[in-house]
Amino acid sequence: MQFNLNHLFPSVLLLFFGLTVISCAEKKAETTQSETVLEKSVEENSDEKIILFFGNSLTAAYGIDPEDGFAGLTQERIDSLGLNYRVINGGLSGETTAGGLSRLDWFLEEKPDVFILELGGNDGLRGIKLTETKSNLLKIIDKVRSKYPETKIILAGMQIPPNMGQEYAGEFSAMYPAVAAEKDVVLIPFLLENVGGIPELNLPDGIHPTEEGHEIVFETIWPYIEQAL
Helix, strand or coil, rough: CCCCCCHHHHHHHHHHHHHHHCCCCCCCCCHHHHHHHHHHHHHHHCEEEEEEEEEEHHHHHCCCCCHHHHHHHHHHHHHCCCCCCCCEECCCCCCCHHHHHHHHHHHCCCCEEEEECCHHHHHHHCCCCCHHHHHHHHHHHHHHHHHHCCEEEEEEECCCCHHHHHHHHHHHHHHHHHHHHCCCCCEEEHHHCCCEEEEEHEEECCCCCCCCHHHHHHHHHHHHHHHHC
16 A cells, blocks of 8 residues: 555645644643553552553544544553553654654553554655665664563554655665564554545645545554564
8 A cells, every 4th residue: 555645745735834833741730639640550450461552643642532543442442352461652743763762761661561652654754864864763673672572562554755865764664674674573554544645634734644544554464463462
């Protein structure tokens, strides 16, 4: 599945001019009370296994209720099946692979049994050198695997419109299979399969899926997650 460029081009300029606005980091503000509740929750559910989604605004379900995003829908499916897994949404709007690498340690305080890596899209939209993006993805995988060798890692592949040129876009898409092969991790070929570039399945920015779009993304990724459980 490739981006439907006829649908995608009208949103390209909007994307690049709006990228700075979209790329805003969410600051964490925790009170002593909330920390206590969190600690208690972790203690009570210490036997739960963890599925960690680590990504950018797509993972964070930008523009909609996080529970309606593909990470939230994963928890809903897990609960419906009576499985003992807790989903952690490590999505941050505007995140790059470099930013993800720098904040990863905080998320590795608990062992993730399944780690879904969804980063790189913002790198591509900003024209960051692909050698840097690839290096950061490899380092993220290495860091997870070094600390938790038994963690199952899934890499979410991504595609970008050809605004940086067809060659760059092609090399960007090819980067994910290369990383997956080099590190022997499971690859989701294209996270936004049947969603990317389709106006009615995306918000007005043309990039972030609607609730319906997230439902399709969930159905794309669930078989990979289910196999890892």
